[in-house]
Amino acid sequence: MVTFVLFFLQYSQGYAQQFQRVSNADDLFSVGGGARAMGMGGAQVALVGDVTAAFWNPAGLSRLTHREIAYMHSERFGGIVAYDYGAFAMPLRGENDVFAVTFFRQGVDGIKNTLNAWDRERDRPRTNPEDYITEFSAADMALLLSYGTQYNAYLSWGTSVKVVYSRLGPFADGLGYSVDLGGQYRRNQFKLGVTVHNVTTLMKLWTVNEAELEPLRDFFSDEELNASFPAGQNEYSPPSVRAGVGYTTRIQDFSVTGAFDLVIHGENRRTYYINAGPLSFQPHLGTEVAYRNAVMIRLGITDVFTDASSRLYASPTLGAGLNLGGIVLDYAFSSFAGANSNLGYTHRIAAKVAF
Secondary structure, three states: OHHHHHHHHHHHHHHHOOOOEEOOOOHHHHOOOOHHHHHOOOOOOOOOOOOOHHHHOHHHHHHOOOOEEEEEEEEEOOOOEEEEEEEEEEEOOOOOEEEEEEEEEEEEEEEEEOHHHEEOOOOEEOOOHHHOOEEEEEEEEEEEEEEEEEOOOOEEEEEEEEEEEEEEOOOEEEEEEEEEEEEEEEEOOEEEEEEEEOOOOEEEEEEEOHHHHHHHHHOOOHHHHHHHOOOOOEEEEOOEEEEEEEEEEEEOOEEEEEEEEEEEEOOOOOOEOEEEOOEEEEEEEEEEEEEOOOEEEEEEEEEEEEOOOOOEEEEEEEEEEEEOOOEEEEEEEEEOOOOOOOOOEEEEEEEEEEO
């Protein structure tokens, strides 16, 4: 299995390099869905069994017995970047078949557009520039349609079809699509999971509104504009594999869960601590202590990477949860990019309702 995964990723890396641009076209999904996952350092692929499974591992949807709806809000870079996640899942008629719809949005809103406040003919600001200043948003959005089902008493599988849309105000937009596949094996307290993200390679095609870019030509060369707004170009994100294990033990009224995920990227991401040729290995580690499944405390480690001086960094995460029966409230906290980062902190607040 491991040999197949490594071969698959190496093949996909060479395949994607045949195209115009290879980039993190799926960066929108780096945050994930749900505050429980962040509190546990992103170690979820083997554990997840609720509506958030549509992203982490669609096979986990098969564990749902009731309809669930979830929402999460997060802010990064001191509140500059807003991230919103919403999902709905419902069992279908039949045994252990579940369908889910998920929506992601990550963006910066209220960006000032001052291009038209400059009088190009007179080469100076207009007399009343505030009348020509507008605002726009730069945002990435995604829609996931997911299905999960139970294969037998221990094994389940699922898939998610992803449509990704990016918009840079009135200047450019991009549309992409891909497919995820996942599987879970659960036996007593032991859990094993694997998800292949972007099985088909995430492809995003960009189009540019040349008329809106015209004022920029007074300040930037065509080469600089083409680098920032890739008109007619495709962006590709090769497949990645997330594999993990989890184990839960009970001590009287307490349960303790530990989980470890390893994400294998085929994009030659050199900042990650472990690399092998074009492959990069990203570890995630988390634990959860629950009291009567009502109050949860979570710890985790994520974003293990090195800087230019080969110094090792990691982001610790903290989280808490409160189960009120049909309503679950979760909170998670982390520094954005390493314990010594100056980029601020990430807070996530999430709510989930079963009915």
